[in-house]
Amino acid sequence: xxxxxxxxxxxxxxxxxxxxxxxxxxxxxxxxxxxxxxxxxxxxxxxxxxxxxxxxxxxxxxxxxxxxxxxxxxxxxxxxxxxxxxxxxxxxxxxxxxxxxxxxxxxxxxxxxxxxxxxxxxxxxxxxxxxxxxxxxxxxxxxxxxxxxxxxxxxxxxxxxxxxxxxxxxxxxxxxxxxxxxxxxxxxxxxxxxxxxxxxxxxxxxxxxxxxxxxxxxxxxxxxxxxxxxxxxxxxxxxxxxxxxxxxxxxxxxxxxxxxxxxxxxxxxxxxxxxxxxxxxxxxxxxxxxxxxxxxxxxxxxxxxxxxxxxxxxxxx
Ligand SMILES: Cc1cc2nc3c(=O)[nH]c(=O)nc-3n(C[C@H](O)[C@H](O)[C@H](O)COP(=O)(O)OP(=O)(O)OC[C@H]3O[C@@H](n4cnc5c(N)ncnc54)[C@H](O)[C@@H]3O)c2cc1C
Numbered sequence: 001x002x003x004x005x006x007x008x009x010x011x012x013x014x015x016x017x018x019x020x021x022x023x024x025x026x027x028x029x030x031x032x033x034x035x036x037x038x039x040x041x042x043x044x045x046x047x048x049x050x051x052x053x054x055x056x057x058x059x060x061x062x063x064x065x066x067x068x069x070x071x072x073x074x075x076x077x078x079x080x081x082x083x084x085x086x087x088x089x090x091x092x093x094x095x096x097x098x099x100x101x102x103x104x105x106x107x108x109x110x111x112x113x114x115x116x117x118x119x120x121x122x123x124x125x126x127x128x129x130x131x132x133x134x135x136x137x138x139x140x141x142x143x144x145x146x147x148x149x150x151x152x153x154x155x156x157x158x159x160x161x162x163x164x165x166x167x168x169x170x171x172x173x174x175x176x177x178x179x180x181x182x183x184x185x186x187x188x189x190x191x192x193x194x195x196x197x198x199x200x201x202x203x204x205x206x207x208x209x210x211x212x213x214x215x216x217x218x219x220x221x222x223x224x225x226x227x228x229x230x231x232x233x234x235x236x237x238x239x240x241x242x243x244x245x246x247x248x249x250x251x252x253x254x255x256x257x258x259x260x261x262x263x264x265x266x267x268x269x270x271x272x273x274x275x276x277x278x279x280x281x282x283x284x285x286x287x288x289x290x291x292x293x294x295x296x297x298x299x300x301x302x303x304x305x306x307x308x309x310x311x312x313x314x315x316x317x
Contacts (some may be wrong), residue, residue: 002090002246003029005300006237008081009138009242011038012286013109013276015065016293016298021107022072024301031241032093034081034208037062038111040286044127047139049286060285073220074172080247081110086269105271106299108250108258109293112277112284116235117149119172119194121205129212130205130233135285141166147215149202151175156184169192170228174201174220197228205233214266241278243273251273255311257281263295273299 005021007014007030014030022092040046047055056064066076079097089173090102091200114132116122122130130139134148138161140233146166148159151173162169171188176187188194200217204229207213214227241256251259251268258274259265265273275296 001102003027003103003212004304005029005105005107006101006106007276008108009033009038009276010036010062010066010076010109011111011276011289012040012062012065013111013278013289013296014038014107014295015062015069015288016106017109017297018069018074019065019072020119020294020297021025022069022074022302024284025073026177026301026304027211028065028069028074028107030074030076030079031093031098031100032076033110036078037066038317039113042126043136045255045269046286047138048136056097061288061312062181068282071277079165080178084246084249086246086249091271100194105273105303106245107265107293108246108267108272108278109242109289109296110275110278111289112239112241112257112281114235115240117237118201119202119204121207123234125205125207125212125233128210129207129231132235133284134161134234134236137232138162138165143167143230145170146232146234147172147197147228147230148234148236149173149215150238151178151180152236152238153184154178154187154238155236156180158234159188159194160191162234164192166193166232168193168195170230172197172200172202172215172217172228175199201227201283220306239277239281239284243278255281265299267293271300271303273303 004026005028010032012230043058045055045279079095083094085092093101113134115175145168147170214229220227243256273296275292
């Protein structure tokens with residue numbers, strides 16, 4: 001059986017695409033991937049998704065989106081894509097747990113995973129004081145002290161942003177030199193709320209069982225350990241777009257983010273569309289992911305309609 005459309009990923013982008021395609025009677029098949037519900041299942045309260053004046057828990061929001069897509073006939077399957085062949089249509093997918101699948105159009109919404117330090121106390125405290133998204137969680141740290149880990153442009157940008165809320169933002173970086181551009185460093189250096197703990201490697205995140213209380217760091221030269229007290233820890237060491245399974249078959253930038261034609265979700269292969277964080281290293285928000293998910297569904301629908309119109313005109317001539 002060849003599907004009209006397969007959607008990869010069930011974050012806000014994939015689920016919004018599923019709602020739109022299901023309502024357009026395109027019977028999308030949605031592959032859930034390794035993280036059903038996507039990144040928002042890692043967090044607690046989401047306060048900036050429009051339509052929820054009192055906020056909503058991340059997993060509940062994603063569950064609602066899935067139910068909404070199912071209501072219109074979207075089909076969901078567990079499994080993740082290990083290989084694709086997009087050199088000819090129908091496109092072929094190898095899906096772990098499901099075998100080979102074929103589809104006329106493909107929507108890639110596999111997201112981008114925040115890199116973590118992989119140290120004790122980190123993963124288990126995400127949403128309890130450890131965050132990978134200042135835009136998302138900065139608001140929860142009004143008049144508090146936070147630590148930001150990283151030395152690149154995004155760490156500097158997030159540190160500046162966090163000073164709108166926190167009393168003190170301490171940048172912890174394992175080297176003395178920062179990777180960030182000079183202009184971003186200069187901006188951070190003149191900000192009076194930003195303090196520095198350079199040449200310190202984080203080794204453990206410390207919690208009192210309810211919330212984060214500190215981060216243990218080791219001096220990169222002497223090896224001497226100390227605990228920096230803090231109310232929150234932002235890990236800003238970059239993201240990995242989930243595109244390895246494509247084996248370079250689609251145009252990507254040097255970091256592996258998919259490149260789309262501006263103002264659309266078209267990749268360089270007609271019939272393959274990309275939406276959400278997998279093609280966006282700038283905004284990385286649930287609402288922008290959902291917005292581009294809507295665009296991908298409409299692009300896929302119009303693509304197939306365009307082909308059907310060509311078939312018709314040929315059969316009439
Ligand atoms: C802790 C945390 C808190 C956040 N808080 C907020 C917030 O408050 N507000 C906000 O707007 N944003 C927030 N964000 C950001 C937001 O979650 C992301 O911008 C959004 O989830 C991106 O949506 P997406 O659909 O592009 O991808 P994701 O949510 O990343 O979903 C990717 C999907 O792709 C699937 N997948 C991956 N690889 C494969 C594969 N090979 N085959 C099949 N499927 C695959 C995964 O299983 C997953 O379902 C937060 C992020 C984090 C990490």
